[in-house]
Amino acid sequence: MEEFLAHELTIESITQKGLLILIIxxxxxxxxxxFFKKYEGMKDYKQTTINFLFVIGMNIVVGALIxxxxxxxxxxxxxxxxxxxxxxxxxxWIYGFLIYELFYWxxxxxxxxVRLIWCLHSPHHAPESMNMLVGFNHSFIEVIFYMPFFxxxxxxxxxxxxxxxxxxxxxxxxxxNLLHINEKVVPSGRxxxxxxxxxxxxxxxxxxxxxxxxxxxxxxxMTLFWDWALGTLQPLREDEKVKYxxxxxxxxxxxxxxxxxxxxxxxxxxxxxxGILNKLNYLFQPPGWSHTRKHTGLVSELKKELKKD
Ligand SMILES: [Zn+2]
Ligand SMILES: [Zn+2]
Numbered sequence: 001m002e003e004f005l006a007h008e009l010t011i012e013s014i015t016q017k018g019l020l021i022l023i024i025x026x027x028x029x030x031x032x033x034x035f036f037k038k039y040e041g042m043k044d045y046k047q048t049t050i051n052f053l054f055v056i057g058m059n060i061v062v063g064a065l066i067x068x069x070x071x072x073x074x075x076x077x078x079x080x081x082x083x084x085x086x087x088x089x090x091x092x093w094i095y096g097f098l099i100y101e102l103f104y105w106x107x108x109x110x111x112x113x114v115r116l117i118w119c120l121h122s123p124h125h126a127p128e129s130m131n132m133l134v135g136f137n138h139s140f141i142e143v144i145f146y147m148p149f150f151x152x153x154x155x156x157x158x159x160x161x162x163x164x165x166x167x168x169x170x171x172x173x174x175x176x177n178l179l180h181i182n183e184k185v186v187p188s189g190r191x192x193x194x195x196x197x198x199x200x201x202x203x204x205x206x207x208x209x210x211x212x213x214x215x216x217x218x219x220x221x222m223t224l225f226w227d228w229a230l231g232t233l234q235p236l237r238e239d240e241k242v243k244y245x246x247x248x249x250x251x252x253x254x255x256x257x258x259x260x261x262x263x264x265x266x267x268x269x270x271x272x273x274x275g276i277l278n279k280l281n282y283l284f285q286p287p288g289w290s291h292t293r294k295h296t297g298l299v300s301e302l303k304k305e306l307k308k309d
Contacts, residue, residue: 047258054255069145099154103154107147115286123137125208135178151172210246213237213240218234286300
């Protein structure tokens with residue numbers, strides 16, 4: 001365990017330095033877009049900046065009340081109770097990477113397909129443009145509880161060593177945030193041949209699009225493997241320009257609407273539905289599901305319509 005703590009300290013300091021570099025980059029990108037590019041998406045910064053400070057505040061509050069909840073603490077807890085354990089031999093790194101990415105895909109798929117979890121995830125998709133602060137624009141519940149559970153607890157329950165989990169998590173945070181780089185900084189968002197195996201800004205721009213053909217695709221943040229294997233891979237098409245944002249009419253510069261607007265709509269739908277089963281269905285069915293059984297907003301229905309046209 002002492003050996004692990006030494007690793008953890010190193011990983012913790014690397015994470016902190018990595019995050020600091022990303023934040024400095026995000027601020028430089030904002031200044032560059034404002035002063036040199038007369039950027040039309042500046043209004044998105046208002047909400048993302050408020051949320052960024054809010055998430056830091058909530059981290060401090062939750063940490064003070066119940067201790068720090070993080071990928072590291074979840075991973076350590078699960079590894080002590082793992083179904084089986086593994087070590088740091090190279091093939092366990094490969095196993096660990098595959099498992100980590102699978103759980104990344106699962107948590108992100110659930111975030112798009114289960115309405116209650118979509119309420120937590122939709123703030124990340126609300127901005128109508130892409131920049132590095134969007135990478136940080138997650139609901140505090142998603143950052144503090146939801147993602148550490150899927151990315152820390154679950155892999156280690158399946159035996160992935162905490163050192164492996166945390167090493168991959170550091171790479172994931174850094175690479176995943178860089179996917180949000182603005183078009184005026186890296187116009188194509190494509191990285192040559194890497195485009196065939198890794199998630200790049202071009203793939204993630206597709207994920208943030210509200211164009212019907214792009215909805216619910218490209219869930220992973222590092223490689224394309226699980227999106228390819230599970231049928232959710234969608235490369236950017238030259239003939240389909242990305243329109244960012246979510247399909248509801250959201251005030252993308254308003255912190256309250258972005259962070260909590262989906263919860264309000266969910267509560268309204270539940271209130272208006274008859275019977276306990278219909279009400280509960282709203283929590284767990286995908287966004288767009290309706291108790292009237294006219295699911296016109298369902299992504300699967302929208303895609304069917306698109307095919308007909
Ligand atoms: Zn998403
Ligand atoms: Zn994103």
